[in-house]
Amino acid sequence: MDYRAGELKGGIKLRATVMDIYRLLPKTNCGKCGEASCMAFATKLNEKEVEPIQCTQMAEKEREKVEDAIAPAVREVVIGTGDKAITIGGDEVMYRYELTFYNPTALVIEVSDDLSEEEFDAKVKTIENIEFERTGELLKLSAIAVRNKSGDVEKFAKATEKVKNSKLPLVLCSFNPDAMKAALEIVGDQRPLIYGATEYNLENMADLALEYKCPITLFVPHDLEKMKELSYNLRSEGINDIVLDPGTYVREGTGDTLDEFIMIRRLAVEKGDPDFRFPIMGVPAVHWIYESGLGTMVDKGIREAVTAAKLMNSYADILIMHGTEIWELIPVLTLRQGLYTDPRKPQAVDPGLYTFGELDENTPVLLTTNFSLTFYTVEGDLKSGDANCYLLVLDTDGRAVDVSVAGNQFTGKAVADLIKESGIEDKVSHRKLIIPGLGAPVSGDIEDESGWEVAVGPRDSSQAPDYLNKIKEEAK
Ligand code: SF4
8 A cells, every 4th residue: 555644545544754744844944833944843743742833834724734644543532621631542553662652541440320329439439539659650540430230311310410520531331322311411511431322322322422522432342344334424423533342352361352452453553444543442341240250359350450451452542440459450550651651762760869868978878870660669668768868860861770781871980970960079978889789890980980989789779778777787
């Protein structure tokens, strides 16, 4: 295939190249966008580092052409409004090393409308409050899904009423158009995700999506041809904010489900098929819904977390889960954080001098690198061990200790420069530096370059507080 980006041929649209985008720009190199040339601006547009509107030299029509050319292979769909809106989709590539994955998978927890009032409120509160910090980032859940498990229209409306003021966006789960309408009458102005349309209720659900201007999920289990047909029907009605759920099957393994997820994403990214260029939904909650008699709650929680991880690795943009145990959610939230970091940018913290606890001129001085995972691990260990120390953080372009020793970023000269620039020599009267165990190969080099005495500390920073206590005792 040799289709030019931004052009539709037989319904196919492929990703724009930098040259495709450049051809659409004014090509005057005026520099008013802050870039040296139109080519530089085109390169940044291609990398999503600037917006078309930053070129002030284009008329609206020309800008629309550029926006169309750079539109992602997978449409971005917004759920919720204002501060609590989340965006899913927006991906351009099949593999993360090619560019990056945009818009982290939304992790949504379902709450059934047949729970008692106390159980319902408690679960909503838990969902809203779950959070934990990892490498300086607060990891949280994304949305609440209200599920019409009772099948009762009034109960569904009542449950929806109770989450109306939640700080999280909503997914409304019912295949009954009457129940959906009752819920939308309460929260329709909050742009909840409608779940969902099937081949049996498509027309009614489509009418609701149009009336309330809400995104809609198309649930077509195990039949991509039918999904294509129904997606086309929705698009023909003027509905463009669609989420695709091809079904999550787990009883005989997740192989078929993963195949379908991957096939949908290939059709979007590699074939540009307009009926599949939408975010994909997975429902790991099926472990609780369809396996009521199978295994303990722990078994189900583990199976749900494993399925969530597999689906996330296979392009799921939104996952509906049931469990709220922190031991189940931490691995899923951590995996999401790892998948959605930009591989083009080093994960780094600011280099320099950091302080812990009470300090004086005898306070020990430790050293580490500015790889964020290393830094936050060391920081956590020093804080939890109530350590009193200075920590010099070396700029290694976000590389870990052993990697930067091998790559020549962690050198005697670099450490000597950091000692001088940080001003640590004015804060302590001694000249002793404790380096991480993995930095041992450059200890002599550091002594030669800096004139400081170097002690090789533990390889694992969890032992650093004990190590500091030991040298304090020895010094007495
Ligand atoms: S403002 Fe527009 S025309 Fe001027 S250099 Fe930037 S991209 Fe080119």
